[in-house]
Amino acid sequence: MRQRSALVLCVFLGACGGDAGGPRPVTIGARVTDENDVEEAKLCIRLPVLLGSRVKEQRDVPAGFRIEMSAARDWVEVRFPGADAEVLRGNESALDGGYSAETPITDEAGGLHTGYAFTGCALEPDETE
Amino acid sequence: MRRGLLSVALGLATLAMDPRAARAVEATPPIDAPRPAKTGFQAHFFSGVALPAGKATGEPGDALGKRYAWQIPFGVDLGGKLTRSVYLGGYLVITVGSEGSDRLVEALCDDDDQDWENDVRCSAVNVRLGVETEYGFDPGGHVNPWLGYGFGMEAAVQSIHDATGYGENNTASGITWAQLSGGFDVRNAVGWGPFLELSLGRYMTTRTEVGGQHSTTDIDERAFHVWATLGMRLVVRP
Numbered sequence: 001m002r003q004r005s006a007l008v009l010c011v012f013l014g015a016c017g018g019d020a021g022g023p024r025p026v027t028i029g030a031r032v033t034d035e036n037d038v039e040e041a042k043l044c045i046r047l048p049v050l051l052g053s054r055v056k057e058q059r060d061v062p063a064g065f066r067i068e069m070s071a072a073r074d075w076v077e078v079r080f081p082g083a084d085a086e087v088l089r090g091n092e093s094a095l096d097g098g099y100s101a102e103t104p105i106t107d108e109a110g111g112l113h114t115g116y117a118f119t120g121c122a123l124e125p126d127e128t129e
Numbered sequence: 130m131r132r133g134l135l136s137v138a139l140g141l142a143t144l145a146m147d148p149r150a151a152r153a154v155e156a157t158p159p160i161d162a163p164r165p166a167k168t169g170f171q172a173h174f175f176s177g178v179a180l181p182a183g184k185a186t187g188e189p190g191d192a193l194g195k196r197y198a199w200q201i202p203f204g205v206d207l208g209g210k211l212t213r214s215v216y217l218g219g220y221l222v223i224t225v226g227s228e229g230s231d232r233l234v235e236a237l238c239d240d241d242d243q244d245w246e247n248d249v250r251c252s253a254v255n256v257r258l259g260v261e262t263e264y265g266f267d268p269g270g271h272v273n274p275w276l277g278y279g280f281g282m283e284a285a286v287q288s289i290h291d292a293t294g295y296g297e298n299n300t301a302s303g304i305t306w307a308q309l310s311g312g313f314d315v316r317n318a319v320g321w322g323p324f325l326e327l328s329l330g331r332y333m334t335t336r337t338e339v340g341g342q343h344s345t346t347d348i349d350e351r352a353f354h355v356w357a358t359l360g361m362r363l364v365v366r367p
Binding site for chain 2: 054
């Protein structure tokens with residue numbers, strides 16, 4: 001009975017649909033694996049939505065280099081300072097369609113790794129606070 | 130009646146004979162005469178409407194008006210008149226408003242689920258702080274036109290928070306290179322009058338907080354922006 005009343009009220013007031021607004025979570029991650037495809041380090045950030053916002057995070061890789069990720073709401077850039085690797089860049093259209101890229105990495109000792117950047121990572125508990 | 134007329138006549142005669150009393154009468158200004166110009170402490174309180182113009186940064190599409198809508202300023206100047214015409218003091222302006230014309234943020238801030246609850250809170254606040262000087266062209270007049278120049282620091286904070294716990298704050302901070310102002314004060318016990326102010330500045334750094342993460346970065350592509358304020362001010366000890 002109560003549900004039916006609520007339905008009648010919402011139809012009468014036209015208040016049955018609409019959008020509560022607020023940002024939808026868009027995350028982008030980066031990770032590094034070794035020659036055996038074993039994960040060495042990973043990083044996940046949530047893209048900002050405000051014009052002018054910038055997010056910058058970094059993670060140490062045990063092999064002696066870093067993952068460094070910079071992002072705005074419409075682009076992302078992943079670098080691997082301390083190692084020889086290409087910079088991975090994704091623009092707005094790439095992010096909209098689901099971004100994924102990878103690059104070979106050579107550390108200072110000559111070790112081989114692979115760096116990845118991709119949309120849709122899972123935030124760690126300390127990253128979602 | 131006759132006794133009253135006699136009293137007035139005697140009083141006038143006394144005044145005529147006593148030169149001190151005569152000087153006192155001459156020294157009393159007429160009621161509508163302007164107040165003499167003051168030196169020393171002076172304060173201004175002002176409000177109005179502030180409009181954004183120019184670019185927040187040099188990046189494509191990053192106009193100030195896209196980030197922030199028009200705002201309502203609340204300001205105070207505290208300082209002193211060094212001479213009858215020259216004022217020197219500090220200013221603090223806090224302006225409050227909402228998100229600008231950026232379509233994405235406008236859409237995110239638009240809570241249209243008609244559940245009569247505000248699920249998304251969006252706000253924009255701008256703070257400016259600095260020193261300024263003003264020159265009054267007719268400091269002893271009933272109406273005193275004035276021009277001013279100031280400089281200082283500024284920060285603009287935009288935020289969006291929703292019912293799911295998402296929160297993002299973006300603070301752009303920089304330097305106000307020129308705060309040009311002008312207006313005229315009607316001088317009574319307290320002065321008042323309209324003014325126009327153009328605050329020319331440039332943001333240098335951005336601090337972003339998304340969830341628990343926060344980052345501070347220098348703005349590489351800097352650009353000039355203007356906050357144009359039209360308002361009214363009250364002047365203490367005009």
